[in-house]
Each structure stands twice: as structure tokens, then as C-alpha cells.
Amino acid sequence: MLYARTPAHEKRRLFRERLASGELLRLPGAFNPLSARLIERKGFDGVYISGAVLSADLGLPDIGLTTLSEVAGRGQQIARVTELPAIIDADTGFGEPMNVARTIQTLEDAGIAGCHIEDQINPKRCGHLDGKAVVDADTAAKRIRAAVDARRDPDFLIMARTDIRATEPGERGLALAIDRAKALVDAGADAIFPEAMRTLDEFAAMRAALDVPILANMTEFGKSELFSAQQLAGIGVNIVIWPVSMLRIAMGATERALDELNAEGHLSGKLGEMQHRAELYELVDYEGYNRFDTSVFNFTVER
Ligand SMILES: C[C@](O)(C(=O)O)[C@H](CC(=O)O)C(=O)O
Numbered sequence: 001m002l003y004a005r006t007p008a009h010e011k012r013r014l015f016r017e018r019l020a021s022g023e024l025l026r027l028p029g030a031f032n033p034l035s036a037r038l039i040e041r042k043g044f045d046g047v048y049i050s051g052a053v054l055s056a057d058l059g060l061p062d063i064g065l066t067t068l069s070e071v072a073g074r075g076q077q078i079a080r081v082t083e084l085p086a087i088i089d090a091d092t093g094f095g096e097p098m099n100v101a102r103t104i105q106t107l108e109d110a111g112i113a114g115c116h117i118e119d120q121i122n123p124k125r126c127g128h129l130d131g132k133a134v135v136d137a138d139t140a141a142k143r144i145r146a147a148v149d150a151r152r153d154p155d156f157l158i159m160a161r162t163d164i165r166a167t168e169p170g171e172r173g174l175a176l177a178i179d180r181a182k183a184l185v186d187a188g189a190d191a192i193f194p195e196a197m198r199t200l201d202e203f204a205a206m207r208a209a210l211d212v213p214i215l216a217n218m219t220e221f222g223k224s225e226l227f228s229a230q231q232l233a234g235i236g237v238n239i240v241i242w243p244v245s246m247l248r249i250a251m252g253a254t255e256r257a258l259d260e261l262n263a264e265g266h267l268s269g270k271l272g273e274m275q276h277r278a279e280l281y282e283l284v285d286y287e288g289y290n291r292f293d294t295s296v297f298n299f300t301v302e303r
Pocket residue numbers: 049050051052053062089125126127128195217219220222243244
């Protein structure tokens with residue numbers, strides 16, 4: 001009721017423990033707090049909080065327009081309703097290395113379990129758009145070092161994302177990505193998010209080159225092929241995210257329903273696709289609030 005029971009430091013500790021086991025952890029993107037509850041209910045290992053989703057939700061493109069306060073605020077709303085660890089997209093860290101330090105502490109305060117900081121120039125753009133540019137290795141390493149120095153909970157996961165793969169085609173791009181990832185691990189990154197990798201072999205090469213966990217981004221309609229959780233587990237990937245998928249599904253369904261409403265003047269044909277009122281009530285735990293209420297008023301006062 002109201003919020004999750006597990007304190008943030010405990011979520012982080014448990015997430016680290018699961019990560020150390022080497023199994024693949026599956027994190028669908030939660031596009032709001034309610035969807036995070038559903039992700040938990042369905043047995044996933046964590047929730048991912050996407051910058052692309054937050055921007056889209058506000059009707060904005062994913063080009064670095066959102067602020068730390070907006071991101072941390074949404075992160076807190078989502079993290080507080082689930083027992084699952086929440087990993088959030090911190091873009092480039094919202095400024096210079098000193099801003100990155102503040103970002104990390106703000107996300108810790110928001111109850112988040114970890115984040116990724118990318119090596120794109122400011123302003124960043126979606127990792128699957130063309131024309132991306134990255135900062136030099138020294139600046140990228142400074143961002144990560146600032147993040148690591150700033151955290152107060154050593155279990156808060158600091159993941160470095162490199163976008164360098166897509167800046168050069170073919171083998172050369174992959175080699176650059178591996179070099180950059182190694183430098184970011186040297187700077188203190190706990191995990192690596194190699195963005196816009198193209199094939200399973202590329203993920204496997206990155207996996208073989210590093211001794212920290214790596215993340216695979218299975219975002220649709222982008223630069224990476226889409227692989228199953230089984231395929232990614234098979235090559236030793238540690239975390240997989242489907243960052244925007246649930247929003248895409250919800251928006252696709254909404255669009256079709258609006259068309260039907262226009263055509264038919266009612267939505268009776270869509271009832272089977274809707275979350276039932278009973279399911280919603282269960283998800284937000286009406287019953288728990290009811291119990292709470294009766295336990296508040298369960299005394300009698302003698303006069
Ligand atoms: C992972 C990502 O950073 C996000 O914000 O969710 C995006 C996802 C997307 O735009 O599909 C990215 O890959 O840049």
C-alpha cells in the first residue's frame with residue numbers, strides 16, 4: 001500500500017547480488033508508476049526508466065531537453081511504488097562533471113538503484129539517430145569518475161554508456177567502442193552499456209573484452225537487431241532493457257482504439273483488450289487501503 005517496503009539501499013544491494021550471479025536480468029521500461037507495478041507483478045528483475053519515454057511523455061523529442069529535476073522526479077514516482085530496483089537513464093549527466101556528481105546524489109535521494117551516463121556531446125540525441133557525436137575519452141572518463149566519487153551508497157550502480165559504435169561503420173566502430181568501454185571501466189564504471197551495437201557477435205565481442213556486466217538495449221526500430229532474452233543470456237549479457245516497448249504498445253493500442261471510436265462511436269469491441277477495472281484495483285491495492293482504514297477505526301471509546 002502507498003509505497004514499496006524495501007528501502008533503496010536494500011534494493012541496490014540485492015540488485016548487485018543478482019548481477020554478480022551472472023544470470024541475465026530483464027528490465028522492461030516502465031512508462032509510469034502503474035506500469036512498474038505490472039512489471040513487478042509479471043516477475044521481471046527490475047524496471048528501466050527511459051529518457052526517450054520521459055521526453056515522449058512530455059511531447060518532446062529525445063534531444064536533451066529534459067532536466068535533472070524532471071528525470072529524478074519521475075524516477076522517484078516510479079521507484080517508490082515497486083519492490084524492484086529501478087535503473088534510470090541519466091543521459092549525459094546533465095552538464096559538466098560537477099553536474100554529473102549532483103545528478104548521482106539526486107538520483108540516490110530519489111531511491112533509484114543505478115543509472116547510466118553516456119559519452120555523447122551535449123546536447124545529446126537518441127542513440128539510434130544518425131549524426132551523433134561523442135566527447136573525447138578524457139572528458140568521458142571525467143564524467144564517470146565524478147559520478148563514482150559522488151555516490152554515497154557504494155551499491156548504487158554507475159553504468160557508463162558509450163555511443164561511439166555508431167560514429168564509425170563496420171569493424172572500426174566496434175573497435176572504438178571496445179577501447180572506449182575499457183577506458184570507462186578504468187575510470188570506475190561498474191557496468192557498460194554499449195549503445196547501437198548491430199549484431200549478436202558484436203555483443204559477444206564486447207562481452208569477451210570486459211570483466212564487468214554489460215547491458216543490451218533491445219529498442220525497436222533502431223540500429224540493433226532484436227535478440228531474445230535467451231539469445232542474450234547465451235552470450236553472457238547481464239542486463240537487457242526494452243526501454244520504450246511498453247509505451248509503443250500502449251500508444252499503438254490507443255491509436256487503434258481512437259480510430260475505432262471514430263468509426264463505431266463506441267468501444268464495446270475493445271473491452272477484451274482493456275485492463276479490467278478489477279485488475280486495476282488489484283494492481284493499486286484497493287483492498288490494502290480498505291484494511292488500513294478498518295485498522296484505524298477499530299477501537300471503541302468509553303465515556
Ligand atoms: C535507451 C534510450 O536511451 C532511452 O532513452 O530509453 C534510447 C531508446 C530509444 O530511443 O529507442 C536510446 O537508445 O537512445
